[in-house]
Amino acid sequence: MNTSSMLHVNDISKWFGGLQALSKVSISVTASTVHGIIGPNGAGKTTLFNVITGMISPDQGSVLLNGKLLPRQKPHKLVSMGIARTFQNTRLFKNMTVLENVMIGQHVHTPTPVFSIILNTEFARNWEKKTREEALIALAFVGLEAKAAEIVKNLSYGQQRLVEFARAIAAKPKLILLDEPAAGMNPTEKANLLQFVATLRENGYTIILIEHDMKLVMNICDTISVLDHGKKIAEGNPEGIRIHPEVIRAYLGKRES
Numbered sequence: 078m079n080t081s082s083m084l085h086v087n088d089i090s091k092w093f094g095g096l097q098a099l100s101k102v103s104i105s106v107t108a109s110t111v112h113g114i115i116g117p118n119g120a121g122k123t124t125l126f127n128v129i130t131g132m133i134s135p136d137q138g139s140v141l142l143n144g145k146l147l148p149r150q151k152p153h154k155l156v157s158m159g160i161a162r163t164f165q166n167t168r169l170f171k172n173m174t175v176l177e178n179v180m181i182g183q184h185v186h187t188p189t190p191v192f193s194i195i196l197n198t199e200f201a202r203n204w205e206k207k208t209r210e211e212a213l214i215a216l217a218f219v220g221l222e223a224k225a226a227e228i229v230k231n232l233s234y235g236q237q238r239l240v241e242f243a244r245a246i247a248a249k250p251k252l253i254l255l256d257e258p259a260a261g262m263n264p265t266e267k268a269n270l271l272q273f274v275a276t277l278r279e280n281g282y283t284i285i286l287i288e289h290d291m292k293l294v295m296n297i298c299d300t301i302s303v304l305d306h307g308k309k310i311a312e313g314n315p316e317g318i319r320i321h322p323e324v325i326r327a328y329l330g331k332r333e334s
């Protein structure tokens with residue numbers, strides 16, 4: 078297993094007007110591991126994801142991916158840098174098929190000029206065939222291959238989340254950020270999610286997830302960073318975090334899940 082750090086979040090601070098959402102937060106994420114970000118509501122978790130993915134600029138600090146500084150960027154640029162993200166609320170094209178939604182995630186890798194597609198060149202046809210095959214592999218990975226031709230809006234909410242995960246994987250990222258992946262899932266879907274994330278890790282992916290479901294977090298994560306009021310108050314393996322006094326005080330004691 079690769080044990081090197083692939084992502085370094087260095088000393089990040091972020092203010093929204095008078096409110097400090099993040100205060101000197103530093104996190105190192107080891108390649109091929111699952112890293113959890115937990116904390117009570119308003120702790121700064123989503124803001125941290127937005128900084129890592131370049132959606133917002135920090136007021137202080139830097140983010141390095143494999144030693145390279147990550148600039149502020151448009152979401153579609155992220156994919157070409159090897160980062161994929163899913164959101165708290167699904168962002169799918171509800172009237173399109175499952176397969177089409179997953180294929181869209183790969184369009185960033187399309188070297189095909191528009192006129193080539195319009196003219197239906199052999200190059201464009203080959204690209205579409207390859208994209209389709211890869212989308213089907215991603216769908217098989219999340220157990221949704223049989224639903225490829227289904228219109229997304231006809232799927233359950235948990236299945237729609239899986240379509241998003243398939244779209245994220247199909248883009249062939251090195252780093253995947255999952256924002257509350259278990260939200261709205263039933264126990265069976267959560268068990269599948271656990272399996273799916275474990276398989277991703279076995280296949281060398283690096284995963285960072287925000288999650289409120291403590292059972293899932295404790296089962297799935299190698300390392301957990303805990304935020305409270307914008308500060309990192311603890312970090313370690315699930316066993317250590319479970320009994321960490323600051324964490325119990327700030328979060329687990331509030332019985333959030």
Ligand SMILES: Nc1ncnc2c1ncn2[C@@H]1O[C@H](COP(=O)(O)OP(=O)(O)OP(=O)(O)O)[C@@H](O)[C@H]1O
Pocket residue numbers: 093096097098116117118119120121122123124125
């Ligand atoms: N765009 C914004 N403008 C102003 N305040 C913001 C903005 N985004 C976040 N905040 C504030 O920053 C703080 C951290 O918010 P953030 O969404 O990062 O927390 P969180 O830990 O993800 O919470 P939750 O678990 O509820 O999703 C909160 O007080 C929030 O109200």
